[in-house]
Amino acid sequence: xxxxxxxxxxxxxxxxxxxAGVTGPLLLxxxxxxxxxxxxxxxxxxxxxxxxxxxxxxxxxxxxxxxxALLRCIVLATVLLLLWFGIDFITAAxxxxxxxxxxxxxxxxxxxxxxxxxxxxx
Numbered sequence: 398x399x400x401x402x403x404x405x406x407x408x409x410x411x412x413x414x415x416x417a418g419v420t421g422p423l424l425l426x427x428x429x430x431x432x433x434x435x436x437x438x439x440x441x442x443x444x445x446x447x448x449x450x451x452x453x454x455x456x457x458x459x460x461x462x463x464x465x466a467l468l469r470c471i472v473l474a475t476v477l478l479l480l481w482f483g484i485d486f487i488t489a490a491x492x493x494x495x496x497x498x499x500x501x502x503x504x505x506x507x508x509x510x511x512x513x514x515x516x517x518x519x
Contacts, residue, residue, distance in 0.1 A: 399457060423438060424438055424439065444457070477505055480504055480508070481501055484504065485497055488500065
């Protein structure tokens, strides 16, 4: 199981794209200033990254104890928040930012309606 996870992480293009496109140029510019700046960037990056991962592990560990109704509300809130940001990015990229509130209202209304019909069926 651990070997499968390590292999998947090794073969995943995400870290390579991230380091090549985002953090690599930052690291090179930090190294141009001094070696200490480069080491500080790497230490800060991995410190924040690993602390965040530990936070996610703890959050999901404690989420097992949450009752189903609260968990459904959390999932719904997360989906709605992701919809909000996704629609915001898409409308901004297309130059249609004025449609963002309308599209969000329509999609959230549809999601809540579907959720209400689903609860009635049970």
